[in-house]
Amino acid sequence: MLQSMLESGRLAQEVVARSxxxxxxxxxxxxxxxxxxxxxxxxxxxxxxxxxxxxxPPSLKKRLGLSASQIARLxxxxxVVIRQPDPLGQGEGQRRLANGLSIEAVHVPLGVIGLIFxxxxxxxxxxxxxxxxxxxxxxxxGGHEAxxxxxxxxxxxxDAISASGxxxxxxxxxxxxxxxxxxDLMHLNGLDLLIPRGGPGxxxxxxxxxxVPVIETGVxxxxxxxxxSADITMAVDIVTNAKVSNPxxxxxAETVLVHRNIAEKFLPVLEQQLRRHxxxxxxxxxxxxxxxxAMPATEEDFATEYLSLDLAVKVVQDLDDALxxxxxxxxxxxxxxxxxxxxxxERFLNTVDxxxxxxxxxxxxxxxxxxxxxxxVGISTQKLHARGPMGLGALTTWKWIARxxxxxxx
Numbered sequence: 001m002l003q004s005m006l007e008s009g010r011l012a013q014e015v016v017a018r019s020x021x022x023x024x025x026x027x028x029x030x031x032x033x034x035x036x037x038x039x040x041x042x043x044x045x046x047x048x049x050x051x052x053x054x055x056x057p058p059s060l061k062k063r064l065g066l067s068a069s070q071i072a073r074l075x076x077x078x079x080v081v082i083r084q085p086d087p088l089g090q091g092e093g094q095r096r097l098a099n100g101l102s103i104e105a106v107h108v109p110l111g112v113i114g115l116i117f118x119x120x121x122x123x124x125x126x127x128x129x130x131x132x133x134x135x136x137x138x139x140x141x142g143g144h145e146a147x148x149x150x151x152x153x154x155x156x157x158x159d160a161i162s163a164s165g166x167x168x169x170x171x172x173x174x175x176x177x178x179x180x181x182x183x184d185l186m187h188l189n190g191l192d193l194l195i196p197r198g199g200p201g202x203x204x205x206x207x208x209x210x211x212v213p214v215i216e217t218g219v220x221x222x223x224x225x226x227x228x229s230a231d232i233t234m235a236v237d238i239v240t241n242a243k244v245s246n247p248x249x250x251x252x253a254e255t256v257l258v259h260r261n262i263a264e265k266f267l268p269v270l271e272q273q274l275r276r277h278x279x280x281x282x283x284x285x286x287x288x289x290x291x292x293x294a295m296p297a298t299e300e301d302f303a304t305e306y307l308s309l310d311l312a313v314k315v316v317q318d319l320d321d322a323l324x325x326x327x328x329x330x331x332x333x334x335x336x337x338x339x340x341x342x343x344x345x346e347r348f349l350n351t352v353d354x355x356x357x358x359x360x361x362x363x364x365x366x367x368x369x370x371x372x373x374x375x376x377v378g379i380s381t382q383k384l385h386a387r388g389p390m391g392l393g394a395l396t397t398w399k400w401i402a403r404x405x406x407x408x409x410x
Contacts, residue, residue: 002184005139005172006191009112012167013137017109021086023164024133030160031129032078038156039071045148046121053145056119059248059307063119064145073369074125080374081129087392088135091401102403107396109135111192114185115377116141116206118198121149126368126375127197128157128171134395136192137170141185143198144177151175186210195378195390200305215386217378220250220333221305222363225322225348227339228259232266234360235338236273239311241362242336244277248307250379251334251366255302255312257322263315264290274311283313302329319344323351330354332381334363355381355388 016024035042046066053064091106113136117123124140131138142150150173158168174181186194186209195215196206207216224242226235242253258266267290271281275293282301283294294313301312302325316322326335336358337348345359356366356379366389368376373391380386386394 001176002139002174002181002188005169005174006112006188008167008169009137009139009172010190012161012170013109013112013135016132016137016166016170017088017135019135019166021088021133023166024086024135025082026164027132027160027166027170028078028082028129030163031125031157032075034156034160035071035075035078035125038152039068042066042071042149042152042156043068045152048148049121049146052148056145060119060145062246062248064121064149066121066149070122074122074375077126077369077374078129080369080372081133081392082374084133084374084392086133087396099407100405101407104401105398106401107393108399110395110397112137112139112190113377113395114139114141114188114191114194114212116182116185116194116196116198116202118143118202119145120197121146121153123197124150124153124157124173127195127377130368130373130375130377130390130392130395132157132161132170134392136395138172139185139191140171140173141182142173147175147177183209186212188212197378199307215378215380215390216382217380217390218250218333219305219331219381220252220363220366220379221255221303221329221331222251222253222334222336223255223257223322223326223330224253224336224338224363225257225316225319225326226259226262226266227319227322227337227341227344228261229340229344230259230262230266230338231340232262232269235266236270238336238338238360238362239270240273240277242364243274243279243311244309245362245364247309249364250305251363252307253311253336253363254304254306255314255325255329257314257316257325258287259319259322260286260315260317263287267291267313277309279309279311281311281313284315286315287313305331319347323348326352326354333379334358334366336361336363355379 281294282297368389
């Protein structure tokens with residue numbers, strides 16, 4: 001089955017790869033129209049998914065749900081993708097060698113991209129919009145809990161593609177819930193790229209077992225370091241936003257590190273604020289001396305991506321101590337410092353090894369929509385070939401074009 005999907009996707013992709021941006025934008029414009037027209041149908045399918053997934057953990061159930069406002073935001077994201085410049089054919093500029101040969105590296109599509117994701121049906125909209133705009137084909141494998149939502153959304157994509165004059169197999173989905181298809185996709189010879197979006201278990205399994213190219217995405221053990229010169233009100237607001245605004249996502253903060261010299265003033269204020277949101281603090285012994293309701297933290301707490309209203313807390317000696325902790329426990333996703341010290345802010349930005357690093361801002365901004373990309377295919381935490389929120393450019397590769405007049409190598 002998957003081999004047939006790959007072959008039909010390849011045939012559709014080869015045509016789209018030769019199209020111009022306005023033709024590909026037409027697909028996205030039609031998709032935006034269909035999302036508006038079929039909103040009730042989409043929400044009904046999502047309601048069925050939610051009813052069939054009553055045993056899901058709250059964080060996953062929140063990811064699974066769709067609302068009219070979320071659909072409107074996804075439509076807006078498609079509009080942003082439409083307005084972005086076409087990455088295809090863009091290059092570094094021609095160079096002429098001494099022998100007269102003209103060479104240029106230009107962006108071309110990757111080909112057929114597999115996307116495995118859990119719970120979030122909106123991924124089938126935002127990620128696919130980027131895949132299509134960049135001239136690629138998609139094979140989607142969503143979680144069984146989102147099956148009805150994905151079925152309706154892929155029908156929208158296929159109808160939009162057909163109405164725009166292209167082969168509807170440009171976007172396909174594996175709708176059989178049998179888990180063997182995940183394994184088969186990881187070993188689908190000829191698939192150009194596989195992107196997993198989900199929990200650590202899924203991502204690590206794909207990285208460990210796949211025999212096709214893979215992008216490592218999403219596991220976010222993110223930190224906020226509150227430096228000794230931090231503005232306390234600002235720091236409380238940033239930590240609260242990074243933890244509470246949506247605790248079940250990969251860019252939520254999981255640990256707050258606090259400079260020893262500010263801990264006595266900062267931690268009681270932070271605790272008071274976070275208790276309003278029912279956040280459970282897991283704190284080291286020094287932190288607990290300034291807190292009233294924290295539970296003891298273990299080594300495992302500092303290595304955990306909670307995806308819940310839990311937050312690890314640790315007092316550190318200084319910036320160097322914070323940097324060591326982040327290097328040990330961070331997952332190279334998103335890290336933040338709150339400080340009024342220019343030298344400390346710049347040092348943090350230049351030293352921390354992560355996809356996104358912030359100075360006086362919440363980690364929750366690590367998102368393709370927030371970065372002006374219209375969405376993302378995933379947030380890459382690796383270094384090759386893409387890093388951070390993956391937009392249009394990350395879904396292309398290079399082709400070297402050489403134009404000559406009969407040159408031969410001597």
